[in-house]
Amino acid sequence: MALLPQNLSFSRRILPIIALVGLAFAVFFIWRGLPDRSLSEPDQEPARATGALANSSRVAGAGLVEPSSEIIDIGTALSGLVTDLRVQPGDYVTKGQPLFTVDDRAARARIGETNAAIGEARAAIAEAQTAQRTAEAQLALYRSVEDSAAVSRSEVIKAEGDASSARSRLQLARARLAAAQAALSSARTELGRLTIRAPITGEILAVNIRPGEFVSTMGGNSQPFIRMGETRPLYIRIDIDESEAPRIKLGAPALVSPRGAADRQVNAEFVRAEPLVVPKTSLTNSASERVDVRVLQVLYQLPADAEGAEQLFRVGQQVDAFIPAVDGENNGGGKTQETAE
Amino acid sequence: MLWIAIRMLTGDRQKFYGLLFGIAFSTLLITQQLTIFVNLLERGASGVYNVSSADVWVMDPVSRTSDVAYAMPSTALDQVRGVAGVEWAVPHIRGQASVRTKDGDLEGVAIIGVDDATLIGLPKGMIEGSTDVLSQPDSVIIDDVGAARMFPGASPMGERLELNDQRAVVRGIADAIPSFTSTVVLYTKYSQALRYVPGTRNRLSFVLVGAADGISAKELTERIEKQTGLKAETRDEFAQGGVNFIIENTGIPLNFGITVLLGFIVGVAIVGLTFSLFIRDNIKQFGALKAIGVTNGKIAQMVAIQAGMVGMIGYGLGVLGTVGFISAFSNNPTFKGFYIPWQIPLISFAAMVLIITLTGWVALRGVMKTEPAAVFR
Numbered sequence: 001m002a003l004l005p006q007n008l009s010f011s012r013r014i015l016p017i018i019a020l021v022g023l024a025f026a027v028f029f030i031w032r033g034l035p036d037r038s039l040s041e042p043d044q045e046p047a048r049a050t051g052a053l054a055n056s057s058r059v060a061g062a063g064l065v066e067p068s069s070e071i072i073d074i075g076t077a078l079s080g081l082v083t084d085l086r087v088q089p090g091d092y093v094t095k096g097q098p099l100f101t102v103d104d105r106a107a108r109a110r111i112g113e114t115n116a117a118i119g120e121a122r123a124a125i126a127e128a129q130t131a132q133r134t135a136e137a138q139l140a141l142y143r144s145v146e147d148s149a150a151v152s153r154s155e156v157i158k159a160e161g162d163a164s165s166a167r168s169r170l171q172l173a174r175a176r177l178a179a180a181q182a183a184l185s186s187a188r189t190e191l192g193r194l195t196i197r198a199p200i201t202g203e204i205l206a207v208n209i210r211p212g213e214f215v216s217t218m219g220g221n222s223q224p225f226i227r228m229g230e231t232r233p234l235y236i237r238i239d240i241d242e243s244e245a246p247r248i249k250l251g252a253p254a255l256v257s258p259r260g261a262a263d264r265q266v267n268a269e270f271v272r273a274e275p276l277v278v279p280k281t282s283l284t285n286s287a288s289e290r291v292d293v294r295v296l297q298v299l300y301q302l303p304a305d306a307e308g309a310e311q312l313f314r315v316g317q318q319v320d321a322f323i324p325a326v327d328g329e330n331n332g333g334g335k336t337q338e339t340a341e
Numbered sequence: 342m343l344w345i346a347i348r349m350l351t352g353d354r355q356k357f358y359g360l361l362f363g364i365a366f367s368t369l370l371i372t373q374q375l376t377i378f379v380n381l382l383e384r385g386a387s388g389v390y391n392v393s394s395a396d397v398w399v400m401d402p403v404s405r406t407s408d409v410a411y412a413m414p415s416t417a418l419d420q421v422r423g424v425a426g427v428e429w430a431v432p433h434i435r436g437q438a439s440v441r442t443k444d445g446d447l448e449g450v451a452i453i454g455v456d457d458a459t460l461i462g463l464p465k466g467m468i469e470g471s472t473d474v475l476s477q478p479d480s481v482i483i484d485d486v487g488a489a490r491m492f493p494g495a496s497p498m499g500e501r502l503e504l505n506d507q508r509a510v511v512r513g514i515a516d517a518i519p520s521f522t523s524t525v526v527l528y529t530k531y532s533q534a535l536r537y538v539p540g541t542r543n544r545l546s547f548v549l550v551g552a553a554d555g556i557s558a559k560e561l562t563e564r565i566e567k568q569t570g571l572k573a574e575t576r577d578e579f580a581q582g583g584v585n586f587i588i589e590n591t592g593i594p595l596n597f598g599i600t601v602l603l604g605f606i607v608g609v610a611i612v613g614l615t616f617s618l619f620i621r622d623n624i625k626q627f628g629a630l631k632a633i634g635v636t637n638g639k640i641a642q643m644v645a646i647q648a649g650m651v652g653m654i655g656y657g658l659g660v661l662g663t664v665g666f667i668s669a670f671s672n673n674p675t676f677k678g679f680y681i682p683w684q685i686p687l688i689s690f691a692a693m694v695l696i697i698t699l700t701g702w703v704a705l706r707g708v709m710k711t712e713p714a715a716v717f718r
Contacts (some may be wrong), residue, residue, distance in 0.1 A: 004624075009351065011351040011354065011357055012347055012348070012351050015361075015654050016650065016654055018654075018657075018658075019654040019655075019656075019657030019658055019661075020653075020657065022657045022658060022660070022661035023656075023657040023660060023661070025661065025664070026657075026660040026663075026664045026686070027686075029664045029681075030664070030680075030683055030686065031683070033667070033680040033681060034680055034682075034683065035390070035518075035678065035680055036465070037390050037393075038393075039393065039394060039395075039396060039576070040393045040394050040465065041394060041473075042394045042429070042459050042460075042461045042551070043459070043460070043461065044458065044461075044549070045459070046429035046430075046431055046456070046458070046459045046461060047422075047429060048428050048429040048457075048551075049391040054428075054553065055425055055426065055553060055555075056425055057423075057425050058423050058425065059419075059423045060418075060420075060421075060422030060423040060430075061419050062418075062419060075506040100370060106391065227635075239416070239419075240419070241416035241419055241420055241525065243420070244416075244419065244423060247423070250628060259457065259458045260457075260458040262458065262459070279511055280415070280416060293390045293414045293415075293416050295416065320422075322422070322423075325423065
C-alpha cells in the first residue's frame with residue numbers, strides 16, 4: 001500500500017473519480033431534462049358554469065344576442081334612388097319616424113300634373129256652367145213665347161237639346177274634377193310611400209344604403225337596406241342540441257356570458273322556447289351540405305339593469321349559456337352525479 | 342487485501358481498459374437505444390402533451406389518437422359542457438391541409454385550431470412572438486421544428502402562406518414537441534382553422550375539458566361517456582393511446598428491441614470473455630493467495646470488488662456517453678424534446694449488474710477450484 005499522493009494512479013484513483021463525477025452529472029442532467037408535463041391553468045378564463053350550476057346537472061348551449069323584436073330588415077315599397085338618409089347606425093328611432101326617402105321628383109311632377117288637371121277640370125266646369133246657363137236662358141225664352149207661330153218647333157227642339165247637352169257637359173266636367181282629385185290623392189299616397197318610416201320603436205342596427213344608391217323592390221342587393229330592432233331589452237336565442245332538449249328545465253333562468261368575457265356572467269330570464277325545432281346553422285360553406293343536427297331554440301331576456309350590459313352584449317354576438325337541467329331524468333346522467341356526490 | 346485486488350485489476354492496463362470499454366459500450370448501447378426508442382414512441386403522445394391545460398380529451402368513439410380523429414358535430418361541445426363536473430370545455434380542431442409557400446412549393450401541414458376566446462390548446466411556451474398575435478387577422482403560429490423544415494435558414498416571421506385559397510401570415514413560433522411524422526404544425530384560432538381546413542360537414546375533432554375541483558379526471562371521463570355517448574380519455578390515457586398506436590402500427594418496437602438485445606449480447610460477450618480471461622490469467626496469483634491462507638470467501642470478495650469497480654466506472658462512462666450524445670444532438674430538430682427517462686439508466690444499471698454477476702460468477706468458479714499448488718505450475 002505504498003501509494004503516495006505524488007504518484008497518483010490514473011486507473012486506480014482518477015478514473016473512478018471521473019466515473020463518479022460523470023454519474024453525478026448524468027443524474028443532474030437527466031433530472032433537469034425530464035419534460036415538464038404538469039397541468040397548468042388556462043391563462044384566460046374559459047366559459048364555466050358557476051354558482052349553483054357548477055356541480056349540478058345542466059344543459060349548455062351557444063347562442064346569439066338578438067333584439068327582442070328580432071331583426072327587421074327594412075324594405076322599400078317603391079324602387080328608386082335614395083335621396084335622403086335620415087338615420088345612422090345606433091340611432092334610437094320612434095315608430096313612424098322617417099328612415100330614408102326615395103327619389104320623389106316623378107311623384108311630385110305627377111302631383112303638379114294632377115293639380116293642373118284639377119284646375120282644368122274646374123275651368124271646364126265653369127265653362128259648362130256658363131254654357132248651361134246660356135242654353136237654359138235660351139230655352140226659357142222660347143218657352144215663354146206663347147204664340148206658337150212666332151217660334152218654329154225646330155228652334156225649340158234645338159234649344160232643348162242645347163240645354164240638355166250643356167247639363168251633360170257640366171256632369172262630365174265634374175266627373176273630370178273627381179278623377180283629377182283622385183289622381184292627386186293617388187300621387188300623394190305615392191309620395192308618402194317614397195318616404196320609408198320606422199315600423200316600430202327601436203334601434204338602427206345597420207345601414208347598408210347611401211344617398212344616390214338604387215333601392216329595388218325586387219331585392220337585387222344582397223344586403224337588407226336598413227336593419228333595426230327593439231334592443232330594450234335584448235333577447236338571447238340559445239341553440240340546444242335536440243338530444244339535450246328533453247333535459248332542459250324550461251322556465252329557469254340561464255347563466256350567460258359573452259365570448260371572450262367568460263368571467264362576466266349575467267342571469268337571463270326565460271322568455272319562451274320556439275315551438276319549431278330547426279336545423280343547426282353550421283357555417284361550413286360546403287356545397288354538399290347536409291344537416292343531421294337539429295336544435296331547439298330557447299329565448300332568454302337579458303336583464304336591462306345588468307351592470308355594463310350595454311357594453312357587454314351586442315346584437316349578433318355569440319354567447320355561452322348554462323341552463324339548469326331537469327334532475328335525474330331519462331339518461332341516468334343525473335343519477336350518476338348524485339351517487340358520485 | 343482488497344487494495345491488492347484493485348492493483349491486480351489495474352495491473353494489466355490493456356485488459357483493464359478492454360473491460361471498461363466493453364461495459365461502457367454496452368451501457369451506452371442499451372441506454373442510448375432505449376432512450377431513443379422511448380422518445381420516438383412518445384412522439385406519438387406529443388400532440389397530447391403539447392396541450393398543457395386539458396385534464397380530459399373528448400372525442401368521437403372511433404377516434405384513436407390526436408392525429409387519427411373523426412370529427413364530431415359542433416353541438417358535442419355543448420353536450421360536454423352540460424356534464425356536471427366539467428369546469429370548462431373548449432373546442433379543438435386538428436386537420437390536415439396543404440400549404441403553398443412563397444416559392445410555390447406544396448407542403449402538407451397539420452392545422453390546429455384552438456379556442457378563440459381562451460387560446461386553450463396552444464403549447465405552453467413561445468420561442469418568438471406572443472400568443473396574442475392570433476387576434477390579428479389571418480395569423481398562424483408555426484412550431485419551431487416545422488419552421489426549421491419549411492423555412493431553412495430563414496426566419497418564418499411575417500411569411501405569407503396560402504392555405505385552402507386563404508391567406509395566412511406566420512406571426513409567431515411556438516415551442517412544441519414535434520409529432521411522430523414531424524409534420525409542420527400551424528396553430529390558429531378555431532374559427533380561422535375552419536377556413537383553412539378543407540371542409541367537411543363536421544369539423545370539431547376534440548373537446549378539451551378541465552375538471553372541476555374535487556373530481557378526478559378518471560371519474561369525469563366516465564361521467565362524460567355515460568351522459569354524452571362520446572369517448573372521453575384522461576390526458577395520460579390519451580397520451581398512452583398515441584404511443585400504443587405507434588407500437589401497433591410501426592416496426593419500431595421490434596427493431597429497437599433487437600438493438601437493445603444486441604447491445605446486451607455484445608456487452609455480455611466482451612465483458613464476460615475479458616473478465617474470465619483476466620481471472621484465468623491471474624489464477625496463479627489467486628493460487629499464491631490461497632497458499633498463504635486466504636479463504637475462498639475473501640477471494641470471492643476480491644473478485645466482487647474487481648467486478649464492482651470495473652462495472653461502476655464502465656457504467657458511469659456509458660451513461661455519461663449517453664448524456665453527452667443526447668445533449669450534443671439536443672439542438673437538432675430531429676431530437677427536439679428528447680430526454681432520458683430516469684427509469685432507463687436504472688434498467689441499464691440492472692442489465693450491467695446482471696452481466697457482471699454472471700461473468701464474475703462463472704470466472705469465480707474456476708478460482709474456487711484452484712488449488713494452492715497452481716502457483717507452481
